[in-house]
Amino acid sequence: MKGNQRKTRYGRLLDNRSDLIEFLDSASLGQLLGFSRFLTVELVETDTQSLSESPEKNQILTLINQMILNELHTRHRRVDHREHREMLTYLSELGFEIVSLDTGKGDVSTRKVSIERKEDDFLPSLFDGRRLKQLGAMREEAEYSYLIVSKSYDAIRLGARDRGVSEQTLIGFIASLCAVGYPPVFIDNRHDASLLVHKIVQKVEDDNPRLYVPRPKSPTPIEYRNALVEGLPKVGAKLRRRIVAKYPTILSLAQTTSEELSSIEGIGLDTANRILSVLRDENGVSA
Numbered sequence: 001m002k003g004n005q006r007k008t009r010y011g012r013l014l015d016n017r018s019d020l021i022e023f024l025d026s027a028s029l030g031q032l033l034g035f036s037r038f039l040t041v042e043l044v045e046t047d048t049q050s051l052s053e054s055p056e057k058n059q060i061l062t063l064i065n066q067m068i069l070n071e072l073h074t075r076h077r078r079v080d081h082r083e084h085r086e087m088l089t090y091l092s093e094l095g096f097e098i099v100s101l102d103t104g105k106g107d108v109s110t111r112k113v114s115i116e117r118k119e120d121d122f123l124p125s126l127f128d129g130r131r132l133k134q135l136g137a138m139r140e141e142a143e144y145s146y147l148i149v150s151k152s153y154d155a156i157r158l159g160a161r162d163r164g165v166s167e168q169t170l171i172g173f174i175a176s177l178c179a180v181g182y183p184p185v186f187i188d189n190r191h192d193a194s195l196l197v198h199k200i201v202q203k204v205e206d207d208n209p210r211l212y213v214p215r216p217k218s219p220t221p222i223e224y225r226n227a228l229v230e231g232l233p234k235v236g237a238k239l240r241r242r243i244v245a246k247y248p249t250i251l252s253l254a255q256t257t258s259e260e261l262s263s264i265e266g267i268g269l270d271t272a273n274r275i276l277s278v279l280r281d282e283n284g285v286s287a
Helices: 002-015 017-026 029-045 055-074 085-093 123-127 129-141 153-162 167-179 190-205 221-230 237-246 250-254 269-279
Strands: 078-080 097-099 113-118 144-149
Touching: 002 017, 002 029, 002 055, 017 055, 029 055, 078 085, 085 097, 085 190, 113 129, 113 190, 123 153, 123 167, 129 144, 129 269, 144 190, 153 167, 221 237, 221 250, 250 269
Parallel strands: 078 097, 113 144
Antiparallel strands: none
16 A cells, blocks of 8 residues: 555656655655655556657656765765774675774764774773773764674673673773763674664664654643753753753853853864754854
């Protein structure tokens, strides 16, 4: 049934140029792929004689395929060449380009996402502040950033014991990572880690996480304000608390300067500029 509905919808687009233009202006990558597949099937099923009478379908298909290619290029799905050989193999098969990434971009980087992957180097991070600074740098580089550990927690715990690290110390380290917004995702092997990286990027880039978190039935003004602030670039619950402590209203936040906003711990100047650009119109006047 859904297939027939999709076919009917795409067919209507071919009959209405204004609807087609509106669709192409706002379509997601998934929608473009669906339309491309529909047109490809249509052309394959068309006999040779009538194919020469449908040049417009060919032109639309060419345009859509170019749009898909452009979108994939601008997403900059890249993996650092220093990653493990298995990860490079898996991720390149999933469409990631192997490049040299700068410090702060993580091991995997896209237009919106940075992902740091740890394995045997997870425990040494306990004693190396520079590695933890990399996580802070990632937050400045990407709208979404994650920490993946491609070992099970049991394997990490046993490794800690062999190094003389107590389980209490290990749990405290993990708790600290959670407190600063980087709860480690433990996953047993590199293959599954690669699939997880791919799926995270896919859901973030397509703006379609397919997860519904219900809102309170009767939100208070403060809950509305908190939701609005947490919707700003790179702002989670912890950073939101710091922001509203200094700027208790949306208006006061919109009227501040980038320099003042970046004085809050966890907000760099680039992030401050992005937050204020969301709150203001193109002339820099608060909405």
